[in-house]
Amino acid sequence: MARYVLLILLGACLPLGGCEPVAIALLGGGASTVLRYNLDGVAARTFTAPADAVKGASLAAMERMGLAVESTDKFDDGEIIRGHAANRAIEIELEPITREATRMRITARGASLFYDNATAVEIVQQTVKILDERVAAAKLTPPAAAATGASRVSAN
Numbered sequence: 448m449a450r451y452v453l454l455i456l457l458g459a460c461l462p463l464g465g466c467e468p469v470a471i472a473l474l475g476g477g478a479s480t481v482l483r484y485n486l487d488g489v490a491a492r493t494f495t496a497p498a499d500a501v502k503g504a505s506l507a508a509m510e511r512m513g514l515a516v517e518s519t520d521k522f523d524d525g526e527i528i529r530g531h532a533a534n535r536a537i538e539i540e541l542e543p544i545t546r547e548a549t550r551m552r553i554t555a556r557g558a559s560l561f562y563d564n565a566t567a568v569e570i571v572q573q574t575v576k577i578l579d580e581r582v583a584a585a586k587l588t589p590p591a592a593a594a595t596g597a598s599r600v601s602a603n
Contacts, residue, residue, distance in 0.1 A: 490567035491552040496578055498543040501551055502526065504581065505539050508573035534558040535566060 494501050509516055509530050514537055517529045525542035540552040551574065555566040 489552060489554050489562070490564060490571045491550065492571050492575075493544065493548060493550045494574075494578065495548055497547060498525070498541055498549045500578065500581070501549040501574065502528070502541055504574045504577040505541070505551065505570065507577045508570050509537070509539075511573055511577070512570065514570075532566075535563060537566070537570070539570065 496504075505528060506516065509528075514530045514532050514535075517531060520527045520529070525540060528537075528539040528541070530537040530539075534557060536556045538554045538556075540554075542550045542552070544550055551571065553567040553570050555563040555570070557563045
């Protein structure tokens with residue numbers, strides 16, 4: 448009887464030896480996912496709004512967050528806004544897709560090799576809020592003001 452118990456216990460322990468490599472592989476996969484998230488952390492969004500409106504909202508978002516604007520440069524089809532905080536370099540790429548659709552891509556690089564995806568995502572979220580506020584304000588504009596063109600979304 449003791450022999451059978453010993454064989455059963457030994458048989459039960461054999462699969463446990465395979466758990467360690469599986470656990471290490473899973474932990475390694477999770478660690479590489481976290482690392483990749485921080486190394487290529489870029490936030491992007493397409494807005495149903497003209498490029499000028501998205502640019503104005505993104506500049507206002509940077510101001511709201513206390514980020515300093517360094518420069519704006521044009522490239523083939525769009526514009527790049529560069530800014531910074533004390534230990535972050537921010538780059539916002541605006542690319543018009545159509546007259547009423549604009550793609551925004553934000554990169555926020557920390558002081559080290561890693562990117563700061565949380566800051567990039569927050570800039571996108573603040574831009575969304577500002578665009579929504581401006582659209583809501585435009586809807587509240589009286590019809591007389593709308594006839595003079597005051598209801599358009601501001602591009603500042």
